Amino acid sequence: MGKxxxxxxxxxxxxxxxxxxxxxxxxxxxxxxxxxxxxxxxTDIGGQVLLYSHSDPTDTVLDALGLSMADLFDEPKxxxxxxxxxxxxxxxxLKKFSQSGNTKGTQLYRADKLAAASVVFFxxxxxxxxxxxxxxxxATCTAMxxxxxHMFDLTPLHGKHVRIVRDLDxxxxxxxxxxxxxxxxxxxxxxxxxxxxxxxxxxxxxxxxTLDEFHTEEFPAPVETIDPEFEREVEGLIRxxxxxxxxxxxxxxxxxxALNPKLLRDILAMDVTYxxxxxxxxxxxxxLILTGGEGAGKSYLxxxxxxxxxxxxxxxxxxxxxxxxxxxxxxxxxxxxxxxxNTRYVTALTGQHGxxxxxxxxxxxxxxxxxxxxxxxxxxxxxxxxEFKPSxxxxxPLYKLLDGAVNNDDDAAPLIMAxxxxxxxxxxxLMEAHAGHAKSLGGERDLRPRGSSQLLGWPEFGxxxxxxxxDDDMATLVHWRGDRDVRNWPTRLRRGVEGEMPWMPA
Numbered sequence: 390m391g392k393x394x395x396x397x398x399x400x401x402x403x404x405x406x407x408x409x410x411x412x413x414x415x416x417x418x419x420x421x422x423x424x425x426x427x428x429x430x431x432t433d434i435g436g437q438v439l440l441y442s443h444s445d446p447t448d449t450v451l452d453a454l455g456l457s458m459a460d461l462f463d464e465p466k467x468x469x470x471x472x473x474x475x476x477x478x479x480x481x482x483l484k485k486f487s488q489s490g491n492t493k494g495t496q497l498y499r500a501d502k503l504a505a506a507s508v509v510f511f512x513x514x515x516x517x518x519x520x521x522x523x524x525x526x527x528a529t530c531t532a533m534x535x536x537x538x539h540m541f542d543l544t545p546l547h548g549k550h551v552r553i554v555r556d557l558d559x560x561x562x563x564x565x566x567x568x569x570x571x572x573x574x575x576x577x578x579x580x581x582x583x584x585x586x587x588x589x590x591x592x593x594x595x596x597x598x599t600l601d602e603f604h605t606e607e608f609p610a611p612v613e614t615i616d617p618e619f620e621r622e623v624e625g626l627i628r629x630x631x632x633x634x635x636x637x638x639x640x641x642x643x644x645x646x647a648l649n650p651k652l653l654r655d656i657l658a659m660d661v662t663y664x665x666x667x668x669x670x671x672x673x674x675x676x677l678i679l680t681g682g683e684g685a686g687k688s689y690l691x692x693x694x695x696x697x698x699x700x701x702x703x704x705x706x707x708x709x710x711x712x713x714x715x716x717x718x719x720x721x722x723x724x725x726x727x728x729x730x731n732t733r734y735v736t737a738l739t740g741q742h743g744x745x746x747x748x749x750x751x752x753x754x755x756x757x758x759x760x761x762x763x764x765x766x767x768x769x770x771x772x773x774x775x776e777f778k779p780s781x782x783x784x785x786p787l788y789k790l791l792d793g794a795v796n797n798d799d800d801a802a803p804l805i806m807a808x809x810x811x812x813x814x815x816x817x818x819l820m821e822a823h824a825g826h827a828k829s830l831g832g833e834r835d836l837r838p839r840g841s842s843q844l845l846g847w848p849e850f851g852x853x854x855x856x857x858x859x860d861d862d863m864a865t866l867v868h869w870r871g872d873r874d875v876r877n878w879p880t881r882l883r884r885g886v887e888g889e890m891p892w893m894p895a
Contacts, residue, residue, distance in 0.1 A: 392463040392768055394433040397440065398456040413523065414597075419444045430597045434519035436468035439595030441587070443507050458482045470515040471747035473500050475514070477513060478532050486533065495542040497529045503545040505556050508580075510590070510600075511546070511553045511568055513561060521554075524594050535564035538571055539620035547575045551604060554582045555589040555650075558603045561589075565807065566608060570615035581606045630820030640764075666698055666714060666780060666817055669877040673780065676808075677846065678787070678837050680824040681854035688723070689731065689853060689891045690882075691821050695783040698734050699750035700743030705879065706740060714780035715743025717752050717773060717816075721789035722755040735891060752777050760792040761807035782811050785821030787838065795840030805847055824853060837869045849873040854882070863895060 390413070398415060401408050407418040409427055416427035416461050419442065428443040429450055432684070438461050442450045450456060459465050459482040472591040474494035476673035479487045497503070498515055499522075512518055514530055521528035531541045555565035569579045582603035584593035591604060616885055624818055642662040671677065671694070681687035697704040701713030720728070736747050754773070759766045774782070787804065813819050822838035836853025838844045845851070851870035857863040862884040879894035 391433050391436065391438065393436075393438045393461050394431065396460055397438060397456065400456055400460075404454065405853060416597075420450060421445075430595060432520070432523055432595050434516070434591075434594075436463050436519070436621075437516070439591055441592065441595040441597070444597065464871060470498065472496050472532065473499055473515060476532060477814050480516070484626065488533065495540065496716050497541055497543065497545060499527075499529050499530060500542075500545055502527055503529060505548070506549065507577075508550045508552065509546060511551050512590045513554075513556050513564060514589075514591075517554065520594040521600070524600050526600055528590075531860055535560040538567045539541065539615065540624065541615040543568070543571050543617070544575075546572055547576055550578045550580075551576045552582050552603075554584070554593075555606075556587040559582060562609070566612060567615060568611045569608065571617055573612055573614045579612075611816055648762045667694075667704060667711060670704070671698075671781075671817055671819075672874075673815060673817055674812055675849050676812065676816065676820070677850045677852065678820045678822050678838055678844070678848045679852050679854065680822050680838050680869065682824055682834055682836075682856070685854050685856050686884075686892065687821060687854045691783060691785075691819060692732055693735055693891050695781060695819060696732060696747045696751060697739050697743075698781055699745055699746040700736075700739030701745035702739050702743040705890060705892075707890055710742070710744055713743060713750055715750050715752070717777050717779035718754065718783040719759070719773075719782070719784040720753065720755045720768060721758045721784075722756070722786050725753070728753055728755050738888070738890070743791065752779070758789050758883040761790050762792060762803045767807045767810065770811060771814075774811065774816070779816055779818055782816045783819040783821075784808070784811075787820060787822040787844065788840065793871055795844070797845050799840050801841035801843040818848075820848070835869075836867050845870055850876060852878060864892075 394413075396419075398408060398410060401417045404420065404872055406420065407424040407427065408415040413433045415431040417429040417431060418424050419426050419428045422428065424445060426444065430439075430441045430443070432439040440447060440450065451460070462468055462482055465482075467479060470478045470480070472478075472491075472494060474496040475491040476488065476496070477490040478496040479489065479703060494879040498518055503509055508527065510526050510528040511522065512520050512530050513535055514527055518528040518530050529546075531537045536650040553565045553568055555561040565581055569581070571577050583606055585598050585602050585604060586592055602732050665671070666673060677689050679691050694704045695716045695718060698711070698714050701711055701714045703709040703711055740747055752773070759770075761767055784790070788806070790804055791800065793800065795804060806818070808818060822844070824834060824836045825839040833855065836855060837851070848870070850872055851868065853869045855867055857865065864880060864882045866878055866880055881895040882892045883895040885893045887892050
């Protein structure tokens with residue numbers, strides 16, 4: 390006998406209860422009842438036992454015996470059912486199921502025993518199969534419960550007299566109808582049976598009833614023939630749609646905003662000192678978009694800001710030192726050759742006066758257009774940031790960070806989401822954008838960034854470099870949106886001479 394069978398018999402004997410042990414089955418005196426009341430039935434089905442009480446609830450009987458559901462299994466983890474094609478179904482004492490091995494196999498359980506049988510019982514689970522085998526029957530089932538018959542090979546049942554023992558619930562009836570539909574015209578006969586006691590075949594056998602005592606039922610409606618191959622195709626499409634929905638849900642969850650509200654009292658108690666990168670100009674997590682017309686010099690100015698910060702000098706006062714910081718550059722427009730030609734002077738100048746080494750503090754990715762509609766491109770930037778740990782991300786031009794023009798708010802949304810995800814890593818965003826071609830009321834070129842209006846209100850600071858018509862070496866720095874905080878950017882700039890920055894306050 391199995392360990393679980395002996396365990397229950399020993400527990401009953403230990404309490405002085407009367408037992409009538411027949412080897413693989415036993416009748417046991419119900420705890421708290423007279424010794425004439427052998428109303429507890431015990432059946433060994435291999436790996437576990439069926440304990441059925443005709444008097445008290447099963448949990449009450451187990452408590453009286455000092456046992457739990459786990460004690461009804463030979464092993465504390467439960468039982469494993471192995472299929473001929475290497476699928477394994479694991480059942481825990483708490484009726485939790487999992488699979489391993491060939492989980493896409495199509496063999497029926499106990500398929501190797503079906504050929505020699507003329508009558509085969511078809512049930513809903515492996516426990517029912519073992520219960521029927523203990524009673525001398527040949528039985529089979531599909532894996533993982535009801536509704537899966539079309540996913541399995543039922544051809545071993547062709548020509549057999551099939552007895553479907555359904556569970557007494559709606560799912561059990563639908564499962565029986567599905568099995569019958571697949572076997573219609575292929576099995577020698579198909580009959581529908583139900584348990585005399587309990588809800589399934591295991592309860593029927595466990596309560597002491599025989600194979601001949603099952604109730605015979607009629608199907609509630611004529612059984613329709615089912616094409617398993619068609620049903621598998623339908624199931625595949627359903628799973629595909631579910632997978633798409635799950636993918637969208639997971640993607641949404643990955644980008645879900647985690648709110649962290651605080652009482653105003655706690656906010657007012659915060660240290661509100663500035664965390665400057667360049668005092669008066671740029672703070673940690675600032676978002677600054679610099680625009681200008683083609684050839685206005687905005688790229689020179691943006692590179693000057695980035696390289697000065699990396700060298701540890703003030704962008705407009707080269708002899709004034711600041712804390713050097715790392716800068717990551719994602720330039721989707723200019724090539725490495727252009728960077729070599731256009732930054733050599735400012736790198737050498739700032740390197741002479743600063744405390745940092747701009748050649749080592751600036752990491753440049755040049756000339757590769759990105760598409761921030763693709764999470765993979767966003768993740769690549771995150772990876773660079775995690776590896777290099779910059780304080781400033783110089784990125785742009787904005788129109789080359791998507792696979793098309795930024796014409797409306799829908800176009801801008803993935804761009805803004807990506808940029809904000811970079812900012813959340815504690816960096817200041819130094820961004821370059823092209824200005825539109827429209828003219829203001831004064832006849833001057835509008836320096837707001839080309840594209841969606843979302844780009845106007847999103848950054849804390851928006852500056853535009855406008856060359857002065859009367860002097861190409863002079864430019865004004867225009868605020869094309871209201872600043873969200875006080876900054877001391879110069880209003881006019883001039884081209885620097887030898888020994889000065891490329892752009893200097895005028």
